[in-house]
Amino acid sequence: xxxxxxxxKVQMQRSYMRYRTxxxxxxxxxxxxxxxLAGYAKxxxxxxxxxxxxxxxxxxxxxxxxxxxxxxxKRA
Numbered sequence: 562x563x564x565x566x567x568x569x570k571v572q573m574q575r576s577y578m579r580y581r582t583x584x585x586x587x588x589x590x591x592x593x594x595x596x597x598l599a600g601y602a603k604x605x606x607x608x609x610x611x612x613x614x615x616x617x618x619x620x621x622x623x624x625x626x627x628x629x630x631x632x633x634x635k636r637a
Contacts, residue, residue, distance in 0.1 A: 569593040571602040 568587035573580045577596065580586055585605055588596070596602035 566590075570605040570607070571596060572605050573602050575601050577601045 566589050569590050570585055570587050571593050573582055573584045573586065573596075576582050580602075593602065593604060597604065
């Protein structure tokens with residue numbers, strides 16, 4: 562049976578054993594909680610997984626209008 566442990570990223574606020582101040586390390590959830598309670602580390606919040614960017618539209622750009630939403634008049 563395989564056991565997987567998810568890591569938690571923490572940034573060290575003070576030196577603790579082999580970890581130095583300012584170092585970002587991945588530890589188990591239990592150790593992360595212990596280090597937080599003792600004041601040795603703070604959890605690092607992951608940023609968004611997706612980033613979006615916008616580009617300004619070029620000058621003189623022509624757009625086509627769709628007729629899908631407009632009703633056409635029936636010819637008699």
